[in-house]
Amino acid sequence: MAIFRCSKCAHLREVGSDYIGKAVKCPKCEQVNRVHDTLIFIKSLIHKHIELSRELKGIREVASDETYENKLFSDIDIHNTNALSEARNLEPILQWFEGRNIQAHINPGAADTTGFFDEISLLMGNQFSVLNVVSNQIKYVQNKGYDNVKIDLSKKTRQEIQQITSFCKALYDYSFVAKYFYDKKGGLVRLTLQKAAKVRDFFNGIWMEWFALIKLLELFSEHKIAPCCTRSLNISFSDGRSNELDLFVLTEKNIPICIECKTGEFRQDIDKYLSLRKQLKLDKSQFVLCVFGLSDEQALGMTSMYDLTFVSETSLASHIQTLL
Structure with missing residues (x-):
């Protein structure tokens, strides 16, 4: 039929x-x-x-x-998770670079917050104006090859002394330093440094990447959105040039955001970042230079001068929110 x-x-x-x-x-x-x-x-x-x-x-x-992603930033403890290391978070980032003929090398553990790097970085960044004396001294001493740090508190206010000693105690509690002693009479804090490579790298500047990452995760969690993001991303262009990106984010609308973290002398790197932004074909608002300790006036002035967006540690999250 x-x-x-x-x-x-x-x-x-x-x-x-x-x-x-x-x-x-x-x-x-x-x-x-x-x-x-x-x-x-x-x-x-x-x-x-x-x-x-x-x-x-x-x-x-x-x-x-989508349900998983919405749950990712609403139901988990962002300070104690390896969710960002999962393939579903990293694969869209790899595909974004692949589509632009850029080879990306991701270290999944770079965004694993199950350790204490995020907690200490938040303390350092949120109280940067006071605690930078500690981080600078640690960085200086360990780069000289020494283990013992002395921090003079004789010219600090009572509140600054409380903040510094509390922070140094936290460094000891979280095993970032091997020994901690506060000589109250002499007005000195004495620290014995750890020699582990991850701890040394942390004080050499990686802590700023952790701070930026956690600030963004707090923002994402607050607004119940789930962009893909990672830290310490190595990329290689077809012409052989390579760079490391401190922080890279893909929003839910697939908008890329690159964040570079600096402190101290950063002006000599402006040309390098201008060139990198052009290579990545990012808009000015999407390439962010987060300079710790930068005033709002300085950030606004330099943003108007260059094809980059300058922010400080206090204004980073508010700028990223405008891009989401």
Whole structure:
């Protein structure tokens, strides 16, 4: 037997096998259609059903991923998670660079907050004007190859002394230093440094990347949004040039944001960052230079002078929020 089905009015009827392949008019609407072999027609319907089922499954998986992402920044402890190290967070970033013929090398553990790097970096960044004397002295001493740090508190206010000693105690509690002693009478804090490479790198500037990452995670969590982000990303261009990006973010609208963290002398690197922004083909607002200790007036002035966006540690989150 054969099947006649009208593509216009959906009229369906069974006809004799001698009509297979013939074009006939629909008895209801007169639309011309071909008659199909019943077996072939059924197989075609089954194939379409399978394809539709696959599409529906894909939609469910996307919905599941969206549910996961929304849950990612609303239900987890951002200070104690390795969720950012999972493939579903990193794969969109890799694809973004691949689409621009840029090779990206990601260290998944760079955004693992299960350690204490994030907690200490927040203390350092949120109280930067006071605690930078500690981080600068640690960096100076360890780069000289020494282990013992002395911090003079004799000219500090009572509040500054409380902040510095509390911070140094936290360094000891979290094992960032091997020893901590506060000589209250002499007005000195004495620290014995750890020699572990990760701790040395942290005080050499990695702490700023951690601070920026956690500030963004706090922002994302507050607004229940789930961009993809990672830290310490190495990229290589087709011409052989390579760079390290301190922080890279892809928003939910697939808008890329690159954040570079600096303190102290940064002006000599402005040309380098201008060139990098052009290579990445990012808008001015999407390439952010976060300079710790920068005043609002300085940030505004330099942003107007250069094709880069300058922010401080206090204005970073508010600028990123304008891009989300």
